[in-house]
Amino acid sequence: MTAEELGTGSETPGREAIGVFICHCGTNIGGVVDCPKVAEIASKFPGVVVARDLKYACSDLGQEEIRKEIKEKGLTRVVVASCSPRLHEFTFRNCVAGAGLNPYFMHMVNIREQCSWVHMKEPEKATEKAVALVKMGVDRARLLTPLSPREVEVEPACLVIGAGIAGIQAALDLGEKGFKTYLVEKEPSIGGHMAMLDKTFPTGDCAICILAPKMVEVARNRNVQILAYSEVVSIDGYVGNFKVKIRKKPRYVNEEKCVGCGVCAEKCPVKVPNEFDLGFGTRKAIYVPFPQAVPLKYTIDRDNCLYFKTGKCQLCAKACVMNAIDHQQQPQEIELTVGTIIVATGFDTYTPIRKGVYKYWEYKNVITGLELERLINAAGPTGGHLVRPSDGQPPKRIAFIQCVGSRNLKLANRYCSRVCCMYAIKNAQIIMEHDPDAEIAIYYNDIRAFGKGFEELYHRVREEYGVEFIRGRPARLVRDPVTENITIRAEETLLAKITEREFDLVVLSVGLIPNPATAPIQKMLGLPVSDDGFLMESHPKLRPVETAIEGVFICGCAQGPKDIPDTVAQAKAAASAAATLMMRGKHIVEPLYASVDESRCVGCGLCTELCAYHAIDLVEKDGQTKAVVTEALCHGCGTCAAGCPQHAISQLQFTDQQITSELSAALSRIKVPGGVQ
Amino acid sequence: MGEAEKVFISGLRENLIEDKVITEADLDPNFAAEIIRYGGKDVMTCLQCGNCTGVCPISLKIEYKTRTTIKYCQFGMKNYTLGTRWVCATCYRCFEHCPADLNPAEVMIALRHIAIREGIIPPFVKTAASNLLRYGLTVRPDAAMLKERQRLGLPTAPSTLPLWESVKKEIATIIEATKYDRLLGISAKEEGA
Numbered sequence: 056m057t058a059e060e061l062g063t064g065s066e067t068p069g070r071e072a073i074g075v076f077i078c079h080c081g082t083n084i085g086g087v088v089d090c091p092k093v094a095e096i097a098s099k100f101p102g103v104v105v106a107r108d109l110k111y112a113c114s115d116l117g118q119e120e121i122r123k124e125i126k127e128k129g130l131t132r133v134v135v136a137s138c139s140p141r142l143h144e145f146t147f148r149n150c151v152a153g154a155g156l157n158p159y160f161m162h163m164v165n166i167r168e169q170c171s172w173v174h175m176k177e178p179e180k181a182t183e184k185a186v187a188l189v190k191m192g193v194d195r196a197r198l199l200t201p202l203s204p205r206e207v208e209v210e211p212a213c214l215v216i217g218a219g220i221a222g223i224q225a226a227l228d229l230g231e232k233g234f235k236t237y238l239v240e241k242e243p244s245i246g247g248h249m250a251m252l253d254k255t256f257p258t259g260d261c262a263i264c265i266l267a268p269k270m271v272e273v274a275r276n277r278n279v280q281i282l283a284y285s286e287v288v289s290i291d292g293y294v295g296n297f298k299v300k301i302r303k304k305p306r307y308v309n310e311e312k313c314v315g316c317g318v319c320a321e322k323c324p325v326k327v328p329n330e331f332d333l334g335f336g337t338r339k340a341i342y343v344p345f346p347q348a349v350p351l352k353y354t355i356d357r358d359n360c361l362y363f364k365t366g367k368c369q370l371c372a373k374a375c376v377m378n379a380i381d382h383q384q385q386p387q388e389i390e391l392t393v394g395t396i397i398v399a400t401g402f403d404t405y406t407p408i409r410k411g412v413y414k415y416w417e418y419k420n421v422i423t424g425l426e427l428e429r430l431i432n433a434a435g436p437t438g439g440h441l442v443r444p445s446d447g448q449p450p451k452r453i454a455f456i457q458c459v460g461s462r463n464l465k466l467a468n469r470y471c472s473r474v475c476c477m478y479a480i481k482n483a484q485i486i487m488e489h490d491p492d493a494e495i496a497i498y499y500n501d502i503r504a505f506g507k508g509f510e511e512l513y514h515r516v517r518e519e520y521g522v523e524f525i526r527g528r529p530a531r532l533v534r535d536p537v538t539e540n541i542t543i544r545a546e547e548t549l550l551a552k553i554t555e556r557e558f559d560l561v562v563l564s565v566g567l568i569p570n571p572a573t574a575p576i577q578k579m580l581g582l583p584v585s586d587d588g589f590l591m592e593s594h595p596k597l598r599p600v601e602t603a604i605e606g607v608f609i610c611g612c613a614q615g616p617k618d619i620p621d622t623v624a625q626a627k628a629a630a631s632a633a634a635t636l637m638m639r640g641k642h643i644v645e646p647l648y649a650s651v652d653e654s655r656c657v658g659c660g661l662c663t664e665l666c667a668y669h670a671i672d673l674v675e676k677d678g679q680t681k682a683v684v685t686e687a688l689c690h691g692c693g694t695c696a697a698g699c700p701q702h703a704i705s706q707l708q709f710t711d712q713q714i715t716s717e718l719s720a721a722l723s724r725i726k727v728p729g730g731v732q
Numbered sequence: 733m734g735e736a737e738k739v740f741i742s743g744l745r746e747n748l749i750e751d752k753v754i755t756e757a758d759l760d761p762n763f764a765a766e767i768i769r770y771g772g773k774d775v776m777t778c779l780q781c782g783n784c785t786g787v788c789p790i791s792l793k794i795e796y797k798t799r800t801t802i803k804y805c806q807f808g809m810k811n812y813t814l815g816t817r818w819v820c821a822t823c824y825r826c827f828e829h830c831p832a833d834l835n836p837a838e839v840m841i842a843l844r845h846i847a848i849r850e851g852i853i854p855p856f857v858k859t860a861a862s863n864l865l866r867y868g869l870t871v872r873p874d875a876a877m878l879k880e881r882q883r884l885g886l887p888t889a890p891s892t893l894p895l896w897e898s899v900k901k902e903i904a905t906i907i908e909a910t911k912y913d914r915l916l917g918i919s920a921k922e923e924g925a
Binding site: 463466530 | 779781782783785787791792797800830831833
């Protein structure tokens with residue numbers, strides 16, 4: 056589309072018939088802005104044939120009035136001065152379309168958020184500003200061009216990135232709905248953090264006992280293809296038609312042949328710390344991270360395997376009756392086309408700082424909450440018998456320190472991690488169940504027991520187990536060099552007394568932070584990130600799993616810290632949102648994209664660099680390089696149009712002419728008859 | 733306050749006072765705003781975690797604690813906080829450790845500003861100001877200090893600022909210009925003469 060076609064004031068004033076509707080929004084606008092006066096003044100603007108004030112323009116009655124005026128007065132453009140376009144642009148577009156106008160001939164002026172709400176105490180100035188805003192809108196409306204939305208096909212397949220409980224649940228739901236689903240996991244097994252936990256709050260279900268059946272179920276679902284030990288390399292395309300490249304890392308074990316018998320691991324002579332046990336337990340160089348792993352296929356850890364180090368050994372290969380070991384295996388590239396993507400890349404736990412007050416790196420008997428989970432886990436390195444790292448003895452006096460890495464503006468994160476209160480309380484209960492003589496103190500700031508059954512658990516650990524709650528943030532930890540016991544100094548704020556107490560083991564209730572593995576995915580997709588570093592949803596309340604990128608959804612801790620019930624609920628929501636798109640089979644793309652005038656484009660490529668959504672490519676056309684916009688990817692942000700040195704790019708509905716006309720109106724003095732100064 | 737006494741059989745006595753509650757009449761609703769005006773900008777942000785008390789070298793030695801002082805301020809209990817708070821060493825350790833990145837020490841300093849303006853002035857503050865005007869030193873060496881120096885073989889410490897006579901007038905002028913003397917109820921002209 057060329058600049059001429061976009062409408063540059065070619066319509067003569069005589070043909071214009073602009074209708075202006077000033078909404079009172081009850082008293083939201085009407086209580087501050089003198090709406091009848093604004094309408095009266097607007098009625099005298101050139102081209103305006105009708106200007107009225109309406110009590111509620113968005114109501115059925117209000118919309119009917121607008122449609123009536125369009126038909127009776129033969130309006131060619133409509134200006135609605137009311138709330139934010141985010142709220143009702145769609146409503147009023149539909150409204151004018153109902154009267155036979157092109158929906159993009161409606162222009163909305165915001166005189167609520169940008170006028171009445173912010174100038175509540177200055178009604179006269181607010182009225183004056185409303186008049187100016189309406190004048191800008193009228194001058195712009197004159198230049199609006201007809202646009203029509205486009206449809207794109209949606210491939211009925213979904214890529215789920217990350218196979219913790221969020222990804223597993225989302226993939227399971229989509230598989231059940233009948234959509235082809237690819238579940239990608241970078242680790243050798245699916246399961247994520249939940250597989251590492253001992254029990255889950257508030258009910259005390261064993262985490263792996265409730266997770267393992269879901270892992271098996273998702274593996275068995277014929278619509279779901281698990282791509283474990285694989286990473287997403289690149290994502291191109293747009294809603295409905297994403298082209299994804301995945302790199303399957305070599306396990307050096309043939310997955311088709313391996314039956315998971317484990318004879319190879321028995322024979323393997325190399326023992327290394329097991330990451331899954333956070334270094335407390337050991338595994339072999341050929342291993343599955345935990346017994347319930349899915350897929351139950353062994354993996355050779357190349358960095359530690361003797362064969363890769365010395366060229367000798369091959370004990371595993373000799374032991375394997377299935378001949379599954381293949382030291383020559385190569386990485387595999389897989390290409391997929393999917394219509395939707397769900398990002399469920401989860402979280403990482405906060406690592407206490409090196410020189411911190413809580414001495415995590417200096418004192419052996421200071422551990423994190425996740426490490427404690429492994430130490431009390433029946434399938435963990437100690438078989439569920441809690442021992443302390445310094446001497447392997449069972450600790451009697453245990454302290455939990457809350458809010459480590461959370462609610463801290465100085466060293467770590469400002470936000471509340473939402474799970475630490477409850478996991479500390481839950482772990483306190485488990486320890487007391489194992490050893491009723493244990494003494495447990497939880498140093499807290501505020502206890503957040505907000506979920507279903509949480510308060511009851513909080514009550515139970517106090518009533519039945521006598522766990523002590525000390526309200527105060529510990530100030531100092533000192534180690535006894537002989538016993539390795541730790542003395543905590545803290546103010547018990549409820550007594551306003553400084554206390555010192557000795558403990559055998561100190562557990563830091565570390566918070567959740569964004570998973571570093573999310574960053575490359577976030578960059579590939581151009582997903583926005585919230586202040587806290589987690590992925591940002593479209594709307595914190597009303598669009599909780601959608602993102603700024605159409606067709607890409609988020610769930611679980613990738614979006615923000617949350618517990619398992621909330622994660623599962625959100626995963627199901629993301630699956631449902633993705634399914635809605637795929638069931639329709641078509642997606643409507645707003646026609647507010649950038650448009651390149653090829654006669655002006657010199658192919659410099661500046662726009663391709665400016666575009667935050669990877670929506671512009673350079674393409675050879677008749678021997679010349681031209682910028683081409685992928686409309687389905689374009690968000691209509693206008694950065695390219697503003698940046699183009701050739702003025703070759705127009706942003707539809709926001710053309711230079713349209714914006715300039717608004718600016719001229721804003722800068723011209725409007726004569727206001729009868730008093731408003 | 734009408735007192736009563738509960739006497740138990742076989743002897744325990746317990747003094748009972750009149751019903752005691754803190755009412756709005758005891759509180760100054762503008763106290764926090766006043767503290768903020770004098771530099772204690774973080775007073776209302778404090779979450780009362782107690783980390784400041786725990787790290788405070790002074791809180792170990794006195795009954796009122798850093799955190800409690802902040803709480804009194806938040807609550808508007810002006811009368812309870814103005815008499816003291818001079819013992820804070822402003823070492824800023826509380827500031828260093830505060831997880832909310834607040835500065836409790838600045839609140840303590842603000843309390844002193846307010847106390848002075850309310851006329852609650854500890855004698856040492858006046859003495860220090862007067863010493864500054866008379867000798868150029870807020871704290872002058874006393875007999876014990878001089879004796880200790882002698883024992884250590886150190887020269888006698890000067891009892892005025894070096895070159896005092898040459899800057900005497902300047903200091904008095906500055907103190908008068910800033911009205912610091914009037915704030916404390918002394919006169920720079922007289923003291924500095």
